[in-house]
């Protein structure tokens with residue numbers, strides 16, 4: 001589709017839902033997992049999919065946190081043009097919700113309110129022993145070591161690790177918003193991580209009303225814009 005066609009579709013839409021992934025934050029300096037500069041292309045002794053699994057967290061907590069603080073926490077990252085545009089659309093009343101696989105908290109930082117974080121967020125953390133909650137700053141002061149609660153328990157980030165189920169409230173909210181939308185914009189995701197990628201299946205508006213914005217082409221979609229989401233959204 002052309003940029004002009006895209007603009008017209010957005011102008012006509014009243015209930016946009018945006019479904020995004022790591023590619024939405026690459027222009028904020030946070031690498032994604034699968035494109036050339038992403039985490040999967042770099043050399044690690046243990047692949048990110050293994051490190052970021054629940055099994056690894058519980059069996060190798062120290063190594064998990066070294067990787068996590070080094071590669072998953074980007075304290076200086078700020079929202080880019082895509083995050084800001086989505087927050088503006090919500091304020092204008094034309095966007096129902098942002099559904100994201102990202103854990104970086106940048107949609108909320110940009111001012112978006114109705115955000116469903118399918119994989120949780122680094123901003124929220126919890127003691128595994130007493131349940132006390134902590135913000136990101138509380139855990140960062142332990143870096144690169146394992147954050148420990150006053151009670152002696154290990155603190156775990158509220159991010160969904162491989163092998164864990166998605167948070168119920170986000171699942172329900174995302175499914176409802178997507179099935180209510182009149183235009184679904186999918187951006188900056190390889191749509192390869194399940195069950196999150198399956199959420200686009202809740203859309204009931206037909207293939208014509210799905211638009212994909214990505215720097216690499218995703219097969220199976222009628223309407224695509226190829227390029228950077230910060231520039232095209």
Ligand code: NAD
Nearest residue numbers: 021022023032033034101102103104188189190215228229
């Ligand atoms: P992915 O890495 O599998 O795919 C990212 C996609 O975005 C790729 O298709 C890439 O071509 C595209 N892309 C990269 N930069 C782009 C840009 N500027 N504009 C448009 N497209 C761009 O990401 P995924 O599908 O979200 O799945 C990876 C998993 O990793 C997710 O579950 C996510 O939770 C997690 N993750 C999150 C972050 C984050 O929170 N920022 C970062 C890395 C990984």
